[in-house]
Amino acid sequence: AQKITQTQPGMFVQEKEAVTLDCTYDTSDQSYGLFWYKQPSSGEMIFLIYQGSYDEQNATEGRYSLNFQKARKSANLVISASQLGDSAMYFCAMREVSNSGYALNFGKGTSLLVTP
Amino acid sequence: DAMVIQNPRYQVTQFGKPVTLSCSQTLNHNVMYWYQQKSSQAPKLLFHYYDKDFNNEADTPDNFQSRRPNTSFCFLDIRSPGLGDAAMYLCATSPLNSNQPQHFGDGTRLSIL
Numbered sequence: 074a075q076k077i078t079q080t081q082p083g084m085f086v087q088e089k090e091a092v093t094l095d096c097t098y099d100t101s102d103q104s105y106g107l108f109w110y111k112q113p114s115s116g117e118m119i120f121l122i123y124q125g126s127y128d129e130q131n132a133t134e135g136r137y138s139l140n141f142q143k144a145r146k147s148a149n150l151v152i153s154a155s156q157l158g159d160s161a162m163y164f165c166a167m168r169e170v171s172n173s174g175y176a177l178n179f180g181k182g183t184s185l186l187v188t189p
Numbered sequence: 190d191a192m193v194i195q196n197p198r199y200q201v202t203q204f205g206k207p208v209t210l211s212c213s214q215t216l217n218h219n220v221m222y223w224y225q226q227k228s229s230q231a232p233k234l235l236f237h238y239y240d241k242d243f244n245n246e247a248d249t250p251d252n253f254q255s256r257r258p259n260t261s262f263c264f265l266d267i268r269s270p271g272l273g274d275a276a277m278y279l280c281a282t283s284p285l286n287s288n289q290p291q292h293f294g295d296g297t298r299l300s301i302l
Contacts, residue, residue, distance in 0.1 A: 118293035
């Protein structure tokens with residue numbers, strides 16, 4: 074069964090605008106972590122932001138914020154003031170405590186294109 | 190800077206010719222992972238090490254093996270590469286704490302001739 078669902082294969086946003094990338098997840102664990110990674114065309118995976126299942130406040134890291142709605146099992150990434158360099162693939166991932174080694178389950182990703 | 194380093198960045202090998210990809214880390218993390226990422230797909234976990242304990246994913250082909258001689262180094266061996274093994278191979282590390290992110294190397298892009 075799909076653990077992480079990213080329903081937007083591709084998104085466009087104009088420079089300086091905000092954009093929301095959707096992510097829903099499925100788990101029966103009470104304790105889990107949600108991560109967002111950025112992957113530019115060069116291939117490296119860059120960690121952006123983390124949200125723990127017990128965190129009461131939404132995570133923020135600079136221009137990135139995570140809209141965490143636990144009851145709806147969603148963890149959407151919000152990028153404010155988009156820049157051309159934000160064009161990349163974005164992956165939502167979940168780590169479940171029950172997995173040995175805490176391996177990540179990735180969604181299929183959303184390709185974001187920022188236009189001038 | 191502490192980091193995860195993968196060598197080489199690009200690797201070309203012939204069909205059926207064994208190939209080894211390497212990964213090193215200066216983060217002193219307990220856990221090291223190998224992911225395979227095919228074009229336009231999400232990374233797929235092949236296996237991971239917790240210290241010296243090896244954990245293989247159920248659907249990882251036998252063609253893929255791994256070695257971790259010490260904390261800093263981990264190798265991915267593909268014994269007889271097929272055309273379907275052409276992909277980006279990503280190494281990652283993490284401590285065991287569940288709230289810590291995995292740190293990825295820049296990846297090795299493998300091509301099969």
